[in-house]
Every structure is written in C-alpha cells, then in structure tokens.
Amino acid sequence: MAGVAGRLARLWCSGALSSPLQVTRFPALQLHLCGPAMRASQEDFENATNQVKLLKKDPGNEVKLKLYALYKQATEGPCNVPKPGVLDFINKAKWDAWNALGSLPKETARHNYVDLVSSLSASSESSIQVTPAADRKQPGSDALVVTSQDGITTITLNRPDKKNALTTQMYHDIMLALEAASKDDSAITVLTGNGDYYCSGNDLTNFTDIPPGGVEEKARSGAVLLRDFVDRFIDFPKPLVAVVNGPAVGISVTILGLFDIVYATDRATFHTPFSHLGQSPEGCSSYTFPKIMGPSKATEMLVFGKKLTAREACTQGLVTEVFPDSTFQKEVWVRLKAYSKLPPNAMRISKQVIRNTEKEKLHAINAEESNILRERWLSDECMNAVVSFLSKKAKL
Numbered sequence: 001m002a003g004v005a006g007r008l009a010r011l012w013c014s015g016a017l018s019s020p021l022q023v024t025r026f027p028a029l030q031l032h033l034c035g036p037a038m039r040a041s042q043e044d045f046e047n048a049t050n051q052v053k054l055l056k057k058d059p060g061n062e063v064k065l066k067l068y069a070l071y072k073q074a075t076e077g078p079c080n081v082p083k084p085g086v087l088d089f090i091n092k093a094k095w096d097a098w099n100a101l102g103s104l105p106k107e108t109a110r111h112n113y114v115d116l117v118s119s120l121s122a123s124s125e126s127s128i129q130v131t132p133a134a135d136r137k138q139p140g141s142d143a144l145v146v147t148s149q150d151g152i153t154t155i156t157l158n159r160p161d162k163k164n165a166l167t168t169q170m171y172h173d174i175m176l177a178l179e180a181a182s183k184d185d186s187a188i189t190v191l192t193g194n195g196d197y198y199c200s201g202n203d204l205t206n207f208t209d210i211p212p213g214g215v216e217e218k219a220r221s222g223a224v225l226l227r228d229f230v231d232r233f234i235d236f237p238k239p240l241v242a243v244v245n246g247p248a249v250g251i252s253v254t255i256l257g258l259f260d261i262v263y264a265t266d267r268a269t270f271h272t273p274f275s276h277l278g279q280s281p282e283g284c285s286s287y288t289f290p291k292i293m294g295p296s297k298a299t300e301m302l303v304f305g306k307k308l309t310a311r312e313a314c315t316q317g318l319v320t321e322v323f324p325d326s327t328f329q330k331e332v333w334v335r336l337k338a339y340s341k342l343p344p345n346a347m348r349i350s351k352q353v354i355r356n357t358e359k360e361k362l363h364a365i366n367a368e369e370s371n372i373l374r375e376r377w378l379s380d381e382c383m384n385a386v387v388s389f390l391s392k393k394a395k396l
C-alpha cells in the first residue's frame with residue numbers, strides 16, 4: 001500500500017500527473033511577464049504572483065514545486081511547519097521542496113522566484129494566451145454545458161480533449177444540473193457528450209488529489225460522492241435520455257441502466273473494464289445489468305470487461321435504438337423534439353409508475369456498491385491500474 005502510494009507520489013513530483021487544473025492549487029505558481037530583474041522588488045514579486053492564470057500550459061510538477069518552495073521561502077522564510085505524514089504524499093512533496101531551501105534569505109528567494117517565472121514566461125510565450133474566464137476549462141465552468149430549448153434541457157459533457165472524463169467537480173456540477181432540470185419547465189432531460197467520445201468514465205487523475213486525511217479519506221469521500229451522484233439518477237423525476245454520441249466507458253455506461261431511453265450512434269461502444277482497473281461495478285449496474293441483459297451477459301461486461309458495440313448493446317437491451325453516425329444528431333433531435341411536446345405531467349407520472357417500485361432497492365444497491373468500491377480504491381490492484389494509466393503505460 002505504502003509502496004504504491006510512494007509510486008504515485010514520485011509520479012506526481014516527476015510531472016507525470018500534471019494537470020492544468022493543478023496549477024490553480026498553487027498560490028505560488030504565478031506568471032511574471034516582465035523581464036528578469038537583478039534585484040526583484042516587492043512589486044515585481046507581486047506581479048509575478050498575480051499572473052498565474054495567464055499560463056496556458058502547465059509547466060510540470062517539478063517546476064511547480066520549485067515555485068511553491070521559493071514562494072513560501074520568500075513570504076514566510078525557512079520551512080516552519082511539521083513534516084506531513086508519509087501517505088500525504090502531495091503535501092509531503094511540497095514540504096520537502098520548501099525544506100530543501102534551508103536558510104536561503106527571503107530576498108534571494110524572491111529574486112529567484114521572479115527569475116524563474118521570467119524564464120518560464122520567455123520559454124512559453126507562444127503558449128500564453130489570455131482567455132476570458134468563460135472560455136477556460138475550469139471546474140464549475142465550461143466542462144459542463146447546460147442548455148434549455150424546445151422543452152428539452154440538455155446537459156453536455158464538454159471536455160472533448162480528455163474524452164469527457166468526469167472530474168470531481170463535474171460530478172458535483174452534474175448533480176446541480178439534474179437538480180435544476182428536475183424543477184425547470186422542460187419536459188425531457190438529455191445527457192450527451194461533446195466531441196468524438198460520449199464519456200471515458202471517471203477521470204483517473206481524480207485519484208491523485210489526496211486530502212490531508214490521506215488515501216482512506218479520499219476513498220471515503222469518493223464513495224459518498226459516488227453514492228450521492230447515482231442517487232440523483234435514481235430519483236430523477238422526468239424522462240431522462242442518454243444521447244450517446246461516441247464510445248462510453250465505466251460509470252457513463254453503468255448509469256445507463258437508470259436512464260429511460262438510450263439512443264446511440266453506431267460508432268459508440270460500451271465498456272466497463274472494472275476488473276482491469278481493480279474496481280467493481282457501480283451505478284446500480286450489479287442489479288440493472290443482469291435484469292436488462294441476463295446474468296451471464298452482464299457478467300461478460302461487468303466482470304470480464306467485454307466491450308459491446310452499439311448494436312450488441314441494443315440487442316441486449318441496454319440501448320434503445322442505434323442510428324447511423326452520419327444522421328445520428330439529426331434523427332435523434334427530431335425525435336426528442338416531438339416527444340418533448342407530449343404533456344409533461346403525464347410523462348412524469350408514467351415514468352414514476354414504471355420506476356417507483358424499484359427505487360428503494362436501487363438506493364440500497366447504490367449504497368452497497370459504493371461501500372465495496374471504497375475498499376477497492378484502497379487495493380493494490382486498483383492503485384497499480386491507476387498508476388499504470390497515469391504513467392502512460394496502460395490504456396483500455
């Protein structure tokens with residue numbers, strides 16, 4: 001366990017786990033756009049610390065650690081806080097970097113900080129782009145797009161460059177979007193993806209954001225979030241439609257059993273590689289999949305990770321209808337617009353009649369699956385799979 005945690009820590013420090021979003025977690029990682037200064041003034045230093053969001057490209061964790069350490073040294077002097085525990089590997093890496101500066105004077109640290117950001121700015125000038133806040137892929141902003149039109153509220157996963165992998169923030173945002181959609185005046189709610197993928201499942205870098213309570217705390221809070229997230233789908237009161245615009249992986253597949261209709265392009269595939277990842281089924285799929293497709297087909301998917309084509313998924317009842325990719329969007333939206341004109345209360349009540357008898361059972365299954373998965377996340381099997389993916393050694 002500690003061994004795998006250590007490997008994750010080393011990857012983090014080496015930059016292999018870098019992500020643009022991590023930049024904003026470092027108050028010290030700020031970009032200075034002025035030229036190098038012989039002696040950095042307080043103003044130069046503050047300018048540098050105010051420009052971090054202009055840095056388009058993540059400079060990597062090694063540089064971020066250096067900047068962090070110099071910032072702390074420049075503002076607080078030599079490292080003066082207790083060493084974090086071994087499992088708290090991110091804070092420990094930061095502490096190590098700061099502590100390594102020993103008794104370097106504050107002024108020198110400030111000067112080195114400004115020099116470092118100046119060199120970063122010079123070497124990455126072409127990648128620096130001032131983007132309006134609304135155009136940034138920030139948590140809580142445009143990784144999820146919600147629109148409402150023609151009686152349809154559409155929730156679009158919008159991280160096409162990451163195959164619409166779900167960040168922690170996106171789970172929260174989807175819950176909020178579902179909550180709002182349940183109360184708005186639309187008749188139907190749609191979940192879809194932007195780009196060539198529908199969704200590649202849980203963002204595996206979620207596993208690297210370890211809180212002060214360590215990996216156990218991370219697993220516990222992940223299980224709570226998972227349970228809350230799936231609960232929203234179980235309880236969603238209106239017709240819920242998945243417009244599966246491309247391949248779907250992991251949790252984006254399992255929760256399809258909780259949707260009322262699933263339309264898929266013939267380019268879509270359905271993949272739940274839980275054993276490969278040292279994980280176990282969620283999204284109530286341990287119950288809905290055997291019910292939908294029979295236990296042995298469900299076992300092929302959920303235990304052996306068999307990837308289904310859209311047509312296979314349709315034959316097995318997971319998908320309602322498959323459309324040629326060339327006409328997918330047009331045909332699906334024409335169909336949904338027609339459905340959205342039906343009396344909304346009648347649709348809502350009919351859904352409840354169909355679904356309500358199962359609700360209690362589904363909540364209990366969700367709780368159980370989330371608990372089991374919490375244990376799985378702490379296993380070496382799971383940690384090794386995540387490390388392999390993040391170090392680019394493995395992909396599905």
Ligand SMILES: CCCCC/C=C/CC(=O)SCCNC(=O)CCNC(=O)[C@H](O)C(C)(C)COP(=O)(O)OP(=O)(O)OC[C@H]1O[C@@H](n2cnc3c(N)ncnc32)[C@H](O)[C@@H]1OP(=O)(O)O
Pocket residue numbers: 161162163165166171200201202203204205222223225226249250251252273277279282389394395396
């Ligand atoms: C609250 C917590 C709840 C948790 C619930 C648990 C859920 C379980 C699951 O969802 S399990 C499924 C997890 N998903 C995966 O294992 C998929 C991993 N991704 C891949 O194997 C591949 O990326 C692919 C097959 C989806 C696509 O391969 P392709 O070669 O076409 O594209 P790239 O690999 O180059 O992907 C482009 C960039 O997107 C990044 N990315 C894709 N998927 C994920 C992901 N799930 N997590 C994190 N990052 C992902 C990929 O790393 C590339 O990034 P880069 O351009 O920076 O290299």
